Amino acid sequence: MTQSSRSVVSRRAVSIADLRAIAQRRVPRAVFDYLDGGAEGEVTLRENCRVYDDVTFRPRHAVAFADCNLRARVLGFDLALPFLLAPVGYSRLMHPVGEVGAARAAGDAGTAYILSTISGHKLESVKAASTGPVFYQLYLMGGRGAAEAVIERARLAGFSALVVTIDTAVAGIRERDYRNGMRELITGSVFEKLPFLPQILARPGWLTRFLLDGGLPALPNVVPPGEGPMPLIDVAAALAKSTLTWSDLTWIRKVWPGPIVIKGVLTGDDARRAVDEGATAISVSNHGGRQLDCVPSSLRALPEIVKAVHRQAEILMDGGIRRGTDIVKALCLGARAVLCGRAYAYGLAAAGEAGVNRAIEILRTDLDRTMRLLGCASVAELNRSYVNVPLNWDARESVS
Numbered sequence: 001m002t003q004s005s006r007s008v009v010s011r012r013a014v015s016i017a018d019l020r021a022i023a024q025r026r027v028p029r030a031v032f033d034y035l036d037g038g039a040e041g042e043v044t045l046r047e048n049c050r051v052y053d054d055v056t057f058r059p060r061h062a063v064a065f066a067d068c069n070l071r072a073r074v075l076g077f078d079l080a081l082p083f084l085l086a087p088v089g090y091s092r093l094m095h096p097v098g099e100v101g102a103a104r105a106a107g108d109a110g111t112a113y114i115l116s117t118i119s120g121h122k123l124e125s126v127k128a129a130s131t132g133p134v135f136y137q138l139y140l141m142g143g144r145g146a147a148e149a150v151i152e153r154a155r156l157a158g159f160s161a162l163v164v165t166i167d168t169a170v171a172g173i174r175e176r177d178y179r180n181g182m183r184e185l186i187t188g189s190v191f192e193k194l195p196f197l198p199q200i201l202a203r204p205g206w207l208t209r210f211l212l213d214g215g216l217p218a219l220p221n222v223v224p225p226g227e228g229p230m231p232l233i234d235v236a237a238a239l240a241k242s243t244l245t246w247s248d249l250t251w252i253r254k255v256w257p258g259p260i261v262i263k264g265v266l267t268g269d270d271a272r273r274a275v276d277e278g279a280t281a282i283s284v285s286n287h288g289g290r291q292l293d294c295v296p297s298s299l300r301a302l303p304e305i306v307k308a309v310h311r312q313a314e315i316l317m318d319g320g321i322r323r324g325t326d327i328v329k330a331l332c333l334g335a336r337a338v339l340c341g342r343a344y345a346y347g348l349a350a351a352g353e354a355g356v357n358r359a360i361e362i363l364r365t366d367l368d369r370t371m372r373l374l375g376c377a378s379v380a381e382l383n384r385s386y387v388n389v390p391l392n393w394d395a396r397e398s399v400s
């Protein structure tokens, strides 16, 4: 990325929506839709973003303070920002710097990066790139042997936490991927690929970078014993063969002595179960609307989970975060910090690492402005008194 294209991204991208629009112009439709899309009718995907409109602010005006404290304490780390970068699979398809660039951008901003199992870069390179904490997100693809090997590598490399995703019994059906021939493009023969090639040829910049990067990477962190890195074959089939259950937590805790985050919790019952199984933190998440469609938005699910396990585990959430106001609302409802997925991945697809830097900067300045307009000097002081929540939101919380 040249100096001039870096500044073009900075000038043109005022919001995350602007980065999304640039990404759409720069990567093939199959790659953009993989990033942008959700499962089935995309009901939850839409609701994840829309639901923030239901919560309005109660500002305290005529309040002045010199510094606005955006720091959040997550798993013992003092982060400069109350948001982390979520695990996003296939990041290297969006831009060759992929997971390495995103991790470096997170570290430069003083926050944490979570590396997906479905990474095109080795976990050791990702850890080495970042000056901040890096967590490893675990799928059991390749079986327990592959998982134990990667957990050991992550420990040796200095990863600080394991993020265990529990909402992926099978891969959700993302209809856009089927229509765009994502599967054929990744695993098909030349003849199967042919009908889908025009969208690739329409993005020569992306194609050149992709070919110079060596084409489709294998999964260097999924290495079943006695085998090489798992090729990027049908990840969906590999996931379906390796469904994670609560009983797996017992051996995971034995092989991973550090903190564990359970990601994908949507009910108070699962939150309590996660605490019982030894989770240090929970991420309230519906996988960005990419797994079971028609589940509640993450923000809507958050109060029930806060009520169920508040003070027993740190509560994170992710889903639909596109603005600083979204982050502030989630913190007011009880999240300690949030994870951003697409918000930074649009930046990655738009302009590589410079795009991720820009996404983080947009959210950081949004946050600072929102806090000042709200009259709250520190994100640690945010609570429900700063927001109006629809009355019926509390009904479910009183059920359990």
Ligand SMILES: Cc1cc2nc3c(=O)[nH]c(=O)nc-3n(C[C@H](O)[C@H](O)[C@H](O)COP(=O)(O)O)c2cc1C
Residues within 6 Å of the ligand: 034, 035, 036, 048, 086, 087, 088, 089, 090, 116, 117, 118, 137, 165, 263, 285, 286, 287, 288, 289, 290, 318, 319, 320, 321, 339, 340, 341, 342, 343, 345
């Ligand atoms: C393209 C893409 C790939 C993802 N890959 C993973 C993954 O490998 N593991 C995982 O736990 N979550 C994955 N997620 C879910 C994110 O970690 C996060 O839960 C979600 O993106 C939050 O919603 P948001 O994109 O609206 O911020 C992925 C999300 C996207 C958009």
